[in-house]
């Protein structure tokens with residue numbers, strides 16, 4: 679994550695907050711049954727209660743599953759550059775409470791494995807209006823050696 683990235687406009691308002699230069703995903707939590715949702719929802723997806731509160735997700739977790747995108751997706755809705763580089767997407771389980779889908783910063787399948795430690799980071803992307811934006815992504819936590 680770079681200072682420049684986090685100064686860009688978010689791809690969607692309310693999706694995340696910045697804690698200094700660190701990006702924190704903003705979901706919702708049901709005050710009746712405790713179910714956590716991301717992106718935040720106005721009612722609980724489990725018990726349908728509408729008493730939900732804003733809930734910031736853990737910044738670290740583990741890679742639950744992943745896949746790679748090896749060719750340029752159909753446009754629209756894809757807004758990336760004409761010149762395509764393969765990338766990976768995955769679900770990361772954050773704080774043991776929710777699995778969140780997102781881009782992975784690592785695109786090499788040989789360097790990805792289920793269960794590996796991950797953390798939230800920022801990623802510069804192009805918005806549907808062609809302007810630079812920031813979204814969230816997941817990066818591998820370097821193993822302490």
Ligand SMILES: [Zn+2]
Nearest residue numbers: 708711722725
């Ligand atoms: Zn609920």
